[in-house]
Amino acid sequence: MARHWYEEQARRRGPRPPRVPAEASISRRQQLVALLELRAMDFDELREALRMSVRGLDEALGHVEKSLKHTGQELVVDPAVCSTCGFVFTGREQRHFHPPGRCPRCRGERIEAPRFSIRG
Template sequence: MMKEKEPPVPKERAETTRQALLEALRSGRSTARALSVTLGLREKDVLAHLEHVARSLAGQGSALGVSPATCLGCGYVFEDRRAFGRPSRCPRCKGERIEAPKFFVEP
């Protein structure tokens, strides 16, 4: 019988998830996976929260910066990509070794 994987348990904190995400983004560039480990959330949930954080920052006169994903095989940079997630494959070389985008708060 296969043991079911337990979902990650969020850490106890006084701030909301999005406030914690914003603080993590202000401390430096991070991938969605690194943010998910830091916050104790699923990577998919972090990506959803990033969309809301981007809108909140725009309303405050700041912005969510994104260092685009890059193909490790041919060096293709996914500059025009709107989605926050890591692309599955490179359009140029069809490789699947993609460096994930990194997120940060622009001043």
């Protein structure tokens, strides 16, 4: 009996990579909240603890910030600081949570990552 072409294709491709269930990212966010309720952590510490990409953590922090508003809590962001000249990254630069690449004032690249905590 002839196989359907798609069965043949599937057989050649071998087993599919496991799909990451949607719950995975949600529980990641819950872990993120749990960590920040314990103590303040900076971007790089969080990334290491949760094994997330820069972009993934950036998005997760955005979600957490929004969802906390419904609970009366608040995501507190201590902005990134340039280690060379002390420039503080407040304002627009802060809308992204990840550390900026370089300082607009001295062009230095030694930037202390922003720190996060949860208040409330």
